[in-house]
Amino acid sequence: xxGLPPALITAIVLVAGFAACAVQFxxxxxxxxxxxxxTDNAFLGIVAAGMTFVIISGGIDLSVGSxxxxxxxxxxxxxxxxxxPPLVAFVAVLALSAAFGAAMGAVIHVFDLPPxxxxxxxxxxxxxxxxxxxxxxxxxxxxxxxxxxxFALRLPGGGRLTAIAIIMxxxxxxxxxxxxxxxxxxxxxxxxxxxxxxxxxxxAVGTMTVKIYMLSSLLAGIAGIxxxxxxxxxxxxSAVGVELDTIAxxxxxxxxxxxxxxxxxxxxxxxxxxxxxxxxxxxDGTLSSWxxxxxxxxxxxxxxxxxxxxxxxxxxxxxxxxxAAT
Amino acid sequence: xxxxPDPALPLLEVRGISKSFGAVRALREVDFTLRAGxxxxxxGENGAGKSTLIKVVTGVFxxxxxxVRIGGEEIAPRSAKAAVAAGIAxxxxxVNLLPNLSVAQNLFLDRxxxxxxxxxxxxxxxxxxxxxxxxxxxxxxxxxxxNYSVAIQHVTAIARAVDLxxxxxxxxxxxxxxxxxxxxxxxxxxxQLAKRSIGIVFVSHFLDQxxxxxxxxxxxxxxxxxxxxxxxxxxxxxxxxxMLGRELAETTNERAAARxxxxxxxxxxxxxxxxxxxxxxxxxxLRRGEVVGLAGLLGSGRTETARLVFGxxxxxxxxxxxxxxxxxLQSPRDGVRHGFGYCPEERKTEGIVAELTVRENIAxxxxxxxxxxxxxSRREQDEIARRYVKMLDIRPPDAERPVGLxxxxxxxxxxxxxxxxxxxxxLVLDEPTxxxxxxxxxxxxxxxxxxxxxxxxxxxxxxxxxxxxxYSDRVVVLxxxxxxxxxxxxxxxxxxxxxxxxxxSVAVALEAHT
Numbered sequence: 001x002x003g004l005p006p007a008l009i010t011a012i013v014l015v016a017g018f019a020a021c022a023v024q025f026x027x028x029x030x031x032x033x034x035x036x037x038x039t040d041n042a043f044l045g046i047v048a049a050g051m052t053f054v055i056i057s058g059g060i061d062l063s064v065g066s067x068x069x070x071x072x073x074x075x076x077x078x079x080x081x082x083x084x085p086p087l088v089a090f091v092a093v094l095a096l097s098a099a100f101g102a103a104m105g106a107v108i109h110v111f112d113l114p115p116x117x118x119x120x121x122x123x124x125x126x127x128x129x130x131x132x133x134x135x136x137x138x139x140x141x142x143x144x145x146x147x148x149x150x151f152a153l154r155l156p157g158g159g160r161l162t163a164i165a166i167i168m169x170x171x172x173x174x175x176x177x178x179x180x181x182x183x184x185x186x187x188x189x190x191x192x193x194x195x196x197x198x199x200x201x202x203x204a205v206g207t208m209t210v211k212i213y214m215l216s217s218l219l220a221g222i223a224g225i226x227x228x229x230x231x232x233x234x235x236x237x238s239a240v241g242v243e244l245d246t247i248a249x250x251x252x253x254x255x256x257x258x259x260x261x262x263x264x265x266x267x268x269x270x271x272x273x274x275x276x277x278x279x280x281x282x283x284d285g286t287l288s289s290w291x292x293x294x295x296x297x298x299x300x301x302x303x304x305x306x307x308x309x310x311x312x313x314x315x316x317x318x319x320x321x322x323x324a325a326t
Numbered sequence: 327x328x329x330x331p332d333p334a335l336p337l338l339e340v341r342g343i344s345k346s347f348g349a350v351r352a353l354r355e356v357d358f359t360l361r362a363g364x365x366x367x368x369x370g371e372n373g374a375g376k377s378t379l380i381k382v383v384t385g386v387f388x389x390x391x392x393x394v395r396i397g398g399e400e401i402a403p404r405s406a407k408a409a410v411a412a413g414i415a416x417x418x419x420x421v422n423l424l425p426n427l428s429v430a431q432n433l434f435l436d437r438x439x440x441x442x443x444x445x446x447x448x449x450x451x452x453x454x455x456x457x458x459x460x461x462x463x464x465x466x467x468x469x470x471x472x473n474y475s476v477a478i479q480h481v482t483a484i485a486r487a488v489d490l491x492x493x494x495x496x497x498x499x500x501x502x503x504x505x506x507x508x509x510x511x512x513x514x515x516x517x518q519l520a521k522r523s524i525g526i527v528f529v530s531h532f533l534d535q536x537x538x539x540x541x542x543x544x545x546x547x548x549x550x551x552x553x554x555x556x557x558x559x560x561x562x563x564x565x566x567x568x569m570l571g572r573e574l575a576e577t578t579n580e581r582a583a584a585r586x587x588x589x590x591x592x593x594x595x596x597x598x599x600x601x602x603x604x605x606x607x608x609x610x611x612l613r614r615g616e617v618v619g620l621a622g623l624l625g626s627g628r629t630e631t632a633r634l635v636f637g638x639x640x641x642x643x644x645x646x647x648x649x650x651x652x653x654x655l656q657s658p659r660d661g662v663r664h665g666f667g668y669c670p671e672e673r674k675t676e677g678i679v680a681e682l683t684v685r686e687n688i689a690x691x692x693x694x695x696x697x698x699x700x701x702x703s704r705r706e707q708d709e710i711a712r713r714y715v716k717m718l719d720i721r722p723p724d725a726e727r728p729v730g731l732x733x734x735x736x737x738x739x740x741x742x743x744x745x746x747x748x749x750x751x752x753l754v755l756d757e758p759t760x761x762x763x764x765x766x767x768x769x770x771x772x773x774x775x776x777x778x779x780x781x782x783x784x785x786x787x788x789x790x791x792x793x794x795x796x797y798s799d800r801v802v803v804l805x806x807x808x809x810x811x812x813x814x815x816x817x818x819x820x821x822x823x824x825x826x827x828x829x830x831s832v833a834v835a836l837e838a839h840t
Contacts, residue, residue: 181444186431193424200406200422201486202436260426 006254007266009306013299014269017276025283031159033279035152038165041275043068043223043230045168045268047242048249049175050219052267055250056179057191057212058259059115063104063122064220065242067097069235070130071224076138076234086144094221100126101217105210119213123243130236137235140228148229164226171219176264188212192259248296249274252303273299335398337362337525338383338414338494343392345382350734352378353549355392360494360525365516367528367540367557371569371624371789373760375549376529380496384409384416396494415487419499421479423486425472430454432471433486457485461515477508484515488524495519496527501535513539531624533562545569563828569623570791570824592650593751593783594666596635599644605630606808607644612752617774617784619798621791621823627807628787629671632754635785636668637661648751662695667745671756671787673734677741680730684720685711687729687740692747714743718773738770752783759793771797791820803827 022029038045047064054061071093078089100122108118152160179185187208190198199205228234253270255262277295281287338360345353353375360366370376381387383394385403394401396412403409406416423432430451431438438445439453454467461481471479480500487495497516501509516526516539530536536543536557543560545552545568552568593614600607605627612618620628633639637655646655648664655661661668670676678687689707696702702710711725718739720732729740738758745753758774759767774797778784788794794801801818803811803826811826 181447183436183438183440183445186427186435186438186445189427189431190424190435193426197422197424198435201424201432202407202410260424 006261006303006306007263007269008254010252010254010266010269010273010303014273014276017273021276021280021283025280028279028283031155031157033159035155035159035161035165037272037275037279038168039160039162039230040278041271042162042164042168043227043239044242044245044249044274045271046171046226047216047220047223048246048253048267048271049172049264050216051243051246051250052175052253052255052262052264053179053188053212054115054216055192055247055255055257056259056262057188057208058195059108059209059212060119060247061101061104061122061213061216061220062116062119062243063100063126064216064223064246065239065244066123066126066130067100067217067220068224068227068239068242069237070126070133071097071221072228072231072234072238073130073133073138073236074234075225075228076140077133079140079142080138086142090225093225094218097221097224098214098218101220102210102214104217105213106206108213109206109209115213127236127240133236134234135236137233139233141232145229145232149232164229167222167226171222172264172268175219179264184208184211189260192256192261245274245296248300252296252299254303257304336360336395337397338527339393339395339398340379340383341393341395343379343382343394344390345378345387346390348733351549353382356546356549356551357554358383358544358551359554360527362493362523362525363520364541365520365526365528365539367530367536367543368546369529369531369536369543369565369569370546370552373548373757373789374546374569376546377498378549379546380416380498380527380529384414384496410487410490410492413491413493414496415490415492415494416496416498417480417483417487417500419502421476421483423471423479423483425479426470428468429458429465429471429474429482430467432482433457433467433489457489458482461485461518462511475508476503477505477511480504480512481515484519488519492524494525494527496529498529499531500528501530501532509535533565533623537562563824566623566824566828570789570827593648594635594664595647597645597647599634599641599646601630601634601639601642604639604807605634608802608809610635610802610809612783612785614751614783615778615781616799617778617786617797619794619801619818620785620787620804621794621801622804622827624789625807626804626827627809628804629756630807631802631804631809632668632756632785632787635661635752636666636754638668659694662691662748665749665751666754667691667748667750667752668754669738669741669745669756669758671760673737673741673760678729678737681728683726684715684729684732684740685725688714688725688743688747691744695748710747714746718743719769735767735770739773742770742773746777750782752785753777754785754787756787757789758786759788759790767793791823795820795823805829 027033047068051061051064074093074096075089078084078092079086104118104122107113108115148163151163153166155161179188187198187203190201190203191205191208195205227239231238249270250262250267251257252273253262253266253268255266274292274296277292281289281291336359340356340358342355342357343353344355356375356379358379368376368379378387382389385405385408396414401412403412427435433454434450439449440446451467458465458467461484463478463481465474465478471482484495500512504512520526528536528540540557542554543557543565544554545565547569591614592611594612596608596610598607598609608631620631622628630639634641636658637660638658640656646653653664658668679690685707688711689702692710693702708725714720715723715725720736720739720743729737732740759770771793774784774786786794786798795818798818800812800814801823802809803813803823805827813822
């Protein structure tokens with residue numbers, strides 16, 4: 001329904017792209033490659049799910065990459081230097097990032113500031129804080145890290161569905177349910193339609209704004225933990241620019257940048273498309289990895305043009321005659 | 327629906343409401359009474375205070391004085407939400423719903439039926455369908471609201487408002503974007519709601535519709551209550567007089583002695599000029615040193631005519647001539663190039679740039695005319711600003727003051743100065759005295775006269791018939807987006823204008839009866 005038609009197009013692009021890659025490199029069509037694709041993009045999928053909520057509500061969150069970077073450094077320091085049990089460190093960092101997002105949401109609402117500016121400030125703040133904590137890469141050697149890295153569900157065909165890929169899938173499914181089935185989800189769409197109207201219709205716009213940015217930062221925190229599992233290290237320069245990859249994935253997934261329409265499932269497909277391009281480049285071996293950026297850029301253009309077309313179509317109301325009145 | 331309102335008590339009672347915005351008094355001790363189960367039309371020209379009254383009653387604006395009672399109980403809503411809680415719901419011309427959500431979500435936003443923290447989508451759609459069925463609508467409630475016509479969106483908005491247990495329903499220009507058939511449906515719904523003892527306030531500038539649907543009429547003019555009448559016993563001419571005519575206490579109409587420059591050469595002329603769906607083709611001649619007034623009700627095509635003449639809107643047929651030579655007016659730039667100037671009605675949004683100083687505002691149009699590669703020097707700007715501040719008596723006489731800080735009348739003078747600085751041959755003024763206090767009002771009128779004595783041509787739109795009669799050499803009367811009559815010389819008086827505006831409506835009304 002709402003948001004699905006563009007997401008359907010994303011799905012078609014993904015399937016067609018996958019088929020085209022599989023024709024050239026038959027090995028791509030294996031559970032091994034697909035499993036790796038999910039693992040490699042787990043953190044991106046998680047943070048993009050949160051970004052979907054923000055963008056549908058008519059906002060943007062530029063701070064997510066920095067929050068991921070901060071999380072990895074904080075977790076690494078907490079476990080390796082401060083001697084915190086890993087689970088305590090996780091809870092602490094998630095509480096911190098959620099509070100950080102809530103603060104940004106509150107600032108956006110109370111001072112009526114553009115989310116772009118507020119989260120840009122948040123981006124510098126979080127990145128700066130992670131440099132303050134440490135500028136070096138800190139390897140994490142806690143046992144839980146090797147346990148989690150080793151854990152995987154065996155897929156038929158030799159593929160592995162890793163723990164972090166499972167976390168990502170759970171979050172994507174949970175996010176989709178939250179968005180489509182709950183009052184919170186309906187209010188996110190309402191905010192994206194028009195803040196003023198939503199407020200007139202009784203939506204608590206301020207609370208919603210705080211909650212949405214809190215959710216985005218919380219998921220960025222989880223993505224940061226997942227990223228630290230992926231690299232087994234904490235580094236203040238990790239995930240630089242990820243906010244832009246995330247926004248690209250959300251837009252390619254069919255979410256309207258102006259808000260009001262979109263879906264988490266579409267975003268997930270958008271993440272997979274970016275992963276697929278990267279995989280193709282790895283298979284080819286001769287292409288520079290910058291081609292990922294170029295293809296992503298082209299796809300972005302195509303999808304934005306497509307959305308404008310769809311929006312223009314939607315603006316023409318389908319004249320349906322009203323039923324007979326009294 | 328409710329426990330039957332006491333018939334002795336009016337449902338909604340507004341007493342002595344006043345509201346000012348800065349120096350502008352938008353409402354002065356206005357009374358308004360709505361009975362349960364009646365459809366009450368609230369009428370008045372632009373700036374009469376209708377919207378302000380509605381916004382004060384619904385808590386969007388705080389009021390300066392007066393009381394609002396609903397069912398005998400005094401209320402003081404501070405937000406639209408509080409007004410809804412008190413039983414007053416408003417549906418605006420711009421439907422205040424969310425086109426990207428489904429019809430059902432729109433109806434039940436923030437009060438969806440829930441189970442285990444999950445919206446019961448099926449139940450919600452079922453209820454939405456049942457609710458809309460009451461209003462004679464059978465549509466797919468799962469589709470986005472934006473897919474449906476404005477009429478259906480309106481009905482959805484009304485359904486939501488009524489379902490929120492509204493006792494008073496305010497409909498602000500609900501029919502402006504509906505076609506005839508859709509209006510019928512809306513009226514059917516309104517009558518049905520009135521039967522359920524809901525009081526309906528109907529704001530509209532379509533007089534035919536007002537006569538068709540309303541029980542009583544309240545007319546506002548210049549922020550004051552003109553009167554409250556039974557619709558059935560109020561002749562149309564009388565109604566128009568109430569809306570446009572002068573207040574009895576006002577001074578006698580001192581029309582300038584018929585001026586003798588009727589033979590002056592033609593400044594600009596328009597032949598069969600028009601645009602489909604905008605203004606019917608018209609002929610218009612503007613002579614040097616002459617003031618032509620455009621009179622008519624709101625929405626009759628006055629502003630549209632002005633915009634065509636200036637080039638702000640493209641005509642799709644007809645010829646335009648400036649001093650005999652054919653010209654093309656495709657954009658405001660063309661208008662400016664041919665020596666036209668336009669002071670729009672929406673001073674704040676289309677006219678002044680509030681943050682810029684008086685000097686910068688005055689220099690704007692002249693700079694635009696000269697082009698960006700020939701900037702006006704600061705000395706030239708100062709000189710121009712000083713000249714016009716003095717000539718038009720702009721107060722305070724400080725050219726470096728941001729225009730936003732000036733009063734309405736002085737803002738209007740700055741706008742005038744902006745165009746005068748370009749030495750135009752024709753100035754189009756849309757409601758030049760709107761929202762201006764009485765003193766400044768007289769001054770603007772004096773200026774208009776002086777300007778045309780200097781050979782400038784003026785095309786002036788005004789809802790104030792006395793005013794238009796005072797300064798116009800000729801008056802063009804518009805009705806239903808067409809020029810219907812041109813009055814000149816002795817024929818220019820309030821009575822003739824009123825008759826011309828009302829003529830067709832009366833004819834239509836007569837036709838409808840036969």
